[in-house]
Amino acid sequence: MSKRRTDGKPTIADVAQRAGVGAITVSRALRDPSLVSDALREKIDAAVRELGYVPNLAARALASTRSDVVGVLVPSLTQHIFADVLRGIYDGIGKTRLHIQVGNTRYDLNEEERLLAELLRHKPAGLIVSGIDQSPTARRMLENANCPVIQVMDLSDDPVNKIIGFSHHNAGKAMTQHLIEVGYRRIGFLSGWMNSRSKGRLSGYVEALEEAGLYDPQLANAAGDLGALALRGSWDKHQYSTPAMGRELLAELWRRVPDLDAVFCNNDVLALGVLFECNARGISVPQDFGIAGFNDEDFMEAASPPLSSVRTHRWKVGHDAVIALRRQLDGEPDDEKVIDVGFDVIKRASTDRGGVLGRAGDANVGTPKPMAVGGGTV
Amino acid sequence: MSKRRTDGKPTIADVAQRAGVGAITVSRALRDPSLVSDALREKIDAAVRELGYVPNLAARALASTRSDVVGVLVPSLTQHIFADVLRGIYDGIGKTRLHIQVGNTRYDLNEEERLLAELLRHKPAGLIVSGIDQSPTARRMLENANCPVIQVMDLSDDPVNKIIGFSHHNAGKAMTQHLIEVGYRRIGFLSGWMNSRSKGRLSGYVEALEEAGLYDPQLANAAGDLGALALRGSWDKHQYSTPAMGRELLAELWRRVPDLDAVFCNNDVLALGVLFECNARGISVPQDFGIAGFNDEDFMEAASPPLSSVRTHRWKVGHDAVIALRRQLDGEPDDEKVIDVGFDVIKRASTDRGGVLGRAGDANVGTPKPMAVGGGTV
């Protein structure tokens, strides 16, 4: 009796024997039923059911030198932002045979490199990575990955393969222009920690102020300083924002710029903190102070007053990335290398200084339908 | 020239040849360096580096009838709650050779079954699943999975294998008792959509009110009704809460129960909406109305007034689950089948009706150190 190392589960050979066909026919019937005649397909399906056969993906991957794994690298798992992108990705995968494997780079290029190397061991069917600031090594790994690579949440003239996102510079500029239009003059930029996308927003903010002759390095420089300050304090190395940070950052910025009359926050969470700080100080929004955030998470609309923000299409970005990936895997042509999904400046009461917007809180640009952004049911 | 189906990447045999050793020795050197002498290990490492060898995980998994995949099933990706659990899981995995594969069940038992079947094709090294309300089929699959299975975020007398979580009933009861203690009498329960964990919280709430002789089915029944209402309205089938939902639900509950003087919200996001609604109506919190949430997300502390909540240890649950998994994989004994990580009732200004708590907003129970819960930097 020779010893077998199997775990006892039925194999494709067992199914083939039971159905009275060759193993390869079973393989075909499972992968693409149209390749097999109806009669055999039914016999095979029956055999699969009777035996409770479960295909072994490792064997499939080994034999075909190609797995069904789609590797996804995001800089953060906790933020709604990337959670939304991920949700779009999962929704795009749907019930296909593809599987997602997520790596959390924590905004660390070395970690990104390491995770990428791990992913490549799987011979992934495709890769989705966040942003464009990979290390040269990582970039080379992506180029040699021998599978479609989609970059997301930013734009670039020179994507590895394809990129889907929007211009953070333009978004930052658009919101700043809105703040200027409604009459704010001393507009600060509030940010905890800056990544390349934040920097794009900041540069848009600076450009808008410069064009309006309102640029003051004091307001702009503060961003970097405050970010450093944020990292030094009780806020640890995890690179995310909290409302408490927003409160502290606003207090600090006010100390430096007493005549500040509005802030453009790098993200909504900071904006929420700013609103709380204003509430606590009894400062009226938007009359005495304007508040704008970024991303338009769902609490922005529900806040009192509703908070202006830049709506970004995170779910769509993730979803479209997978659709593009699937297209490429199916061999369909895909010539658009750069896809700009755009953004919307959502003007709400928190920046309605002159009462010029329509019904307070609802004078949105284009009134796009609300995104499905989740909250907290356990 | 025989045709090879390889993708041209170096294999373990190439490394072995270059290092002048047997393939199996390379295999050992890579898996457990201590099994190989220093001299050979160095030669092998050099060969790996020179060739840029990347192990093929599919081949490894096939040969060893065991993959390095840890399957994780969560009901939602977007909620901070499960994002925190996931972060704990990723942190627990660290730099081990294990990989995570996440499935999003969307609170759907059929989908959970389907995802589980998918996962089992990988011959996973371990499984982490949320909660205890699997379908009988899913339960059977878990029991036959032939790998460690950890259930998380709930408790049960009869775990598949091991469970790590806390009692939602006790947590709901404890917060309700706090509301009673500080003097509220007409305490509502606010919830969008109820899952088994929400129901646990609700039952704790009911029990506390009954024990205090304050139980009124009007307040308690409202929860179910309102949840149904929530699902009917603009809120779609995604089963999460938004602040806007909190506002609408509170308005509806007030219509039914005009003398309502506090609400215990099923989650923090609803509580935030309730606060906004109170702000908008000019109702003073906590004097005229008490607000409590659940989970203690980071905006609760920063709100104005700070909002009371039940702190849950999501990161720890995920982290401990992986640690337990790794223990079992290493063959270490692990007799504790049920791990209760507990919870903390965080008493803040939003429920400080009589001003009995210390400094308003900081009289926490046990003052546990704040959890790292992320916000929104893109």
Place this chain on the structure above:
DNA sequence: TATGGTGATGGTAGCGCTGCCATCAACAAA
């Protein structure tokens, strides 16, 4: 009738790795 094309099916030979055993040197114990 001969020929060739088409579609369904099967056999063989790997895919790259590891489990199992064998081997062998070095040394301890009898």
Place this chain on the structure above:
DNA sequence: TTTGTTGATGGCAGCGCTACCATCACCATA
């Protein structure tokens, strides 16, 4: 010396599946 033990190393034979080709029946065309 003989025997046994230990640790390092290697050979062989799969793991379960699919790529590649061969085969064969069937039909259309010359």
